[in-house]
Amino acid sequence: MSVFINKIKEILFSVLPITVIVLILNFTITPMETPIIIRFLIGSVIVIIGLAIFLIGVDVGITPIGNIMGAKIAKTNKVWIVVVAGLVLGFFISVAEPDLQILARQVDSVTLGVISKGSIVVVVSVGIAIMLVIGLIRIVYNFPLYKLLTILYGIIFFIAIFASPEFLAISFDASGATTGALTVPFILALAIGVSKLKKDSKSSEKDSFGLVAIASTGAIISVMIMSILSKTDGITGTLEKEIPSTLIIYPFIHELPIIAVEIMIAILPIVIIFLLLQKISFKLPKKDIFRILVGILFTFVGLVLFLVGVNAGFMNAGSALGFSIASLDNKAYVVIVGFVLGVVTILAEPAVYVLTHQIEEVTSGYVKRKVVMITLTIGVGIAVALSMVRILVPELQLWQFLLPGYMISIVMSYFVPKLFVGIAFDSGGVASGPMTATFILAYAQGAADAIEGADVLVDGFGIIAMVAMTPLIALQILGFIFKRKSQKGGLENNGK
Amino acid sequence: MVNKSEAIDIELICIIINFGLGSKLVKTAKRCGIKGGTVLLAKGTTSNRILNYMGLSDVKKEVVIFVCDKETAIQTLEKINIEFKFCRPNNGIAFTTSICASIGSQNYNCNNIQKKGGVNHTMYHVITIIVEKGRAEDVIDAATKAGSKGGTIINGRGSGIHETSKLFSMDIEPEKEIVIILSEVDKTEAIVSSINRDLKIDEPGNGIIYVQDVNKTYGVYK
Numbered sequence: 043m044s045v046f047i048n049k050i051k052e053i054l055f056s057v058l059p060i061t062v063i064v065l066i067l068n069f070t071i072t073p074m075e076t077p078i079i080i081r082f083l084i085g086s087v088i089v090i091i092g093l094a095i096f097l098i099g100v101d102v103g104i105t106p107i108g109n110i111m112g113a114k115i116a117k118t119n120k121v122w123i124v125v126v127a128g129l130v131l132g133f134f135i136s137v138a139e140p141d142l143q144i145l146a147r148q149v150d151s152v153t154l155g156v157i158s159k160g161s162i163v164v165v166v167s168v169g170i171a172i173m174l175v176i177g178l179i180r181i182v183y184n185f186p187l188y189k190l191l192t193i194l195y196g197i198i199f200f201i202a203i204f205a206s207p208e209f210l211a212i213s214f215d216a217s218g219a220t221t222g223a224l225t226v227p228f229i230l231a232l233a234i235g236v237s238k239l240k241k242d243s244k245s246s247e248k249d250s251f252g253l254v255a256i257a258s259t260g261a262i263i264s265v266m267i268m269s270i271l272s273k274t275d276g277i278t279g280t281l282e283k284e285i286p287s288t289l290i291i292y293p294f295i296h297e298l299p300i301i302a303v304e305i306m307i308a309i310l311p312i313v314i315i316f317l318l319l320q321k322i323s324f325k326l327p328k329k330d331i332f333r334i335l336v337g338i339l340f341t342f343v344g345l346v347l348f349l350v351g352v353n354a355g356f357m358n359a360g361s362a363l364g365f366s367i368a369s370l371d372n373k374a375y376v377v378i379v380g381f382v383l384g385v386v387t388i389l390a391e392p393a394v395y396v397l398t399h400q401i402e403e404v405t406s407g408y409v410k411r412k413v414v415m416i417t418l419t420i421g422v423g424i425a426v427a428l429s430m431v432r433i434l435v436p437e438l439q440l441w442q443f444l445l446p447g448y449m450i451s452i453v454m455s456y457f458v459p460k461l462f463v464g465i466a467f468d469s470g471g472v473a474s475g476p477m478t479a480t481f482i483l484a485y486a487q488g489a490a491d492a493i494e495g496a497d498v499l500v501d502g503f504g505i506i507a508m509v510a511m512t513p514l515i516a517l518q519i520l521g522f523i524f525k526r527k528s529q530k531g532g533l534e535n536n537g538k
Numbered sequence: 539m540v541n542k543s544e545a546i547d548i549e550l551i552c553i554i555i556n557f558g559l560g561s562k563l564v565k566t567a568k569r570c571g572i573k574g575g576t577v578l579l580a581k582g583t584t585s586n587r588i589l590n591y592m593g594l595s596d597v598k599k600e601v602v603i604f605v606c607d608k609e610t611a612i613q614t615l616e617k618i619n620i621e622f623k624f625c626r627p628n629n630g631i632a633f634t635t636s637i638c639a640s641i642g643s644q645n646y647n648c649n650n651i652q653k654k655g656g657v658n659h660t661m662y663h664v665i666t667i668i669v670e671k672g673r674a675e676d677v678i679d680a681a682t683k684a685g686s687k688g689g690t691i692i693n694g695r696g697s698g699i700h701e702t703s704k705l706f707s708m709d710i711e712p713e714k715e716i717v718i719i720l721s722e723v724d725k726t727e728a729i730v731s732s733i734n735r736d737l738k739i740d741e742p743g744n745g746i747i748y749v750q751d752v753n754k755t756y757g758v759y760k
Contacts, residue, residue, distance in 0.1 A: 244671060247671075247713075405695070405713055406577070406579050406693045406694050406714075407577060407695050408713040524710065527710050
């Protein structure tokens with residue numbers, strides 16, 4: 043049973059901090075209503091169990107599928123197969139991604155239906171599919187990641203000139219929203235599967251990362267282009283606000299079937315494509331198939347539990363927390379608590395967990411999980427704190443953070459070890475997962491609600507974009523330190 | 539290559555331990571006088587049938603290897619045995635095997651490759667080369683030049699006395715590649731010296747090579 047206990051232990055370390063912090067806040071500066079706190083605690087327990095099952099499922103089910111597919115695709119040695127496979131995989135995975143559905147629904151409502159939900163889902167999925175193909179081809183043809191990223195972000199900033207500020211926020215948010223808890227492990231595994239085949243071990247290692255980053259630029263570009271083509275300048279309309287329920291158990295039961303269906307739809311394309319390819323080309327032994335299917339079942343159950351816990355337990359707590367802290371006289375609290383919440387939330391993000399494990403595996407433990415984790419938490423903490431500053435000071439615009447931020451990260455990518463460039467840009471998409479999208483977003487919207495002059499809608503968008511950006515800089519700094527430190531310090535010990 | 543002492547017996551310590559403890563083990567070993575170690579990631583198995591059925595059979599492990607003289611090996615293992623409690627089940631296993639030649643480890647340059655003939659004559663040697671990440675291909679090239687048929691590359695991480703730097707009190711262990719080559723006894727010398735020449739193994743910080751006897755091989759053809 044040691045596997046399961048070890049997983050639970052690891053998960054406890056990642057979920058307990060957020061629980062403890064919220065409880066401390068509850069008993070000190072911001073008392074919350076009892077039902078919210080009880081629901082938060084129930085949510086935490088469900089999240090812990092769900093996350094443990096999900097991560098085992100990813101290990102046993104999703105990662106092997108991605109690896110096998112990646113390796114098979116690369117082994118065919120034909121470009122058209124890479125292109126077709128990338129397009130099909132990219133499209134169906136993103137169409138099914140629950141986060142994209144949520145984003146599309148939001149865009150639909152704020153543009154008063156000018157950009158319809160259906161069209162945005164399709165267009166973004168096509169964008170991601172095309173970028174996935176480009177990313178795969180990059181690995182196969184050894185095109186350096188930092189150059190490709192420079193080109194892609196160049197294009198993004200060029201288009202951004204024509205986009206309205208509100209849509210800038212939405213499109214950058216899209217990059218984070220579309221790389222959800224299920225897509226990320228799969229794309230990561232796919233990249234590793236392809237690049238593992240390389241003879242040159244150094245480039246094989248660094249090419250294992252970066253695919254998530256490239257795929258997410260597809261989302262940014264397509265949302266921007268859509269907003270320009272449909273000539274929607276401002277955003278109007280309002281987000282319907284949920285009235286916090288005073289019932290304790292009901293929200294969990296209410297969320298369960300909705301999320302279960304969503305995840306079922308999300309997981310289905312991967313399973314169907316896998317089973318098809320299994321019939322046509324993989325021909326894995328029965329035992330392996332069985333194992334992978336069990337893994338997928340785990341992934342499903344785990345992810346459903348996790349999301350139910352987060353949506354029903356964490357969301358209300360987040361906005362209640364944001365609202366009451368922002369109502370305090372001293373506004374510095376919002377920023378400080380924002381930082382702390384950013385730090386603890388990211389620990390519980392499932393995709394972050396998967397990424398850090400992959401990093402450790404690919405580098406044989408040279409880049410340790412803990413170091414990446416610490417760097418990431420600091421980065422995200424700063425992102426949330428800055429977002430709070432932006433809510434407090436209406437004059438600050440999102441692009442004033444994003445433009446310099448991305449400029450710095452692109453410039454840095456020319457100097458830091460290339461392995462870290464991939465890791466950093468991947469972690470950007472990874473950090474902005476379901477946990478951030480619910481808890482942190484709810485916190486920010488709660489805060490914006492309480493602050494005069496802050497618009498819940500406009501200020502709400504853009505937070506995911508921030509969370510997706512700061513890790514780029516934080517992890518590249520880490521890469522820089524690693525480079526300095528790994529140099530052989532002194533052969534002066536010579537012969538001693 | 540200087541043969542400082544033909545008489546020293548060199549041993550290879552191999553320890554299999556739960557994931558995450560590798561770096562700690564290398565640290566302990568260094569305190570006991572070992573000059574450097576290499577860690578490999580590996581998977582172990584559980585014998586629990588229910589877990590196997592559920593697809594939970596993989597347990598992550600780390601394999602740690604050290605090269606050192608016999609005396610240090612015994613001392614180190616004693617120490618490690620106490621500190622990591624190998625006497626209890628599920629805490630890991632350790633074993634040592636003897637090495638007949640090694641280059642690159644400053645204190646233990648030696649060459650005991652036996653050239654005697656006879657019935658018990660070993661036909662093959664296994665040559666293990668540990669180098670910086672990215673140089674394994676050079677090793678294979680050098681070995682092929684000298685008549686080797688191929689080699690197997692394993693990824694690992696590790697550090698010697700020359701490369702201990704810290705990041706927030708954590709040791710940084712650079713990535714390594716481990717190349718395993720099976721060679722016929724009479725070619726060993728040539729292969730080793732070819733690799734040594736090309737990669738300058740006998741200069742400090744460039745990696746190590748060790749050679750061990752192999753009792754039986756299958757699948758190796760002339």
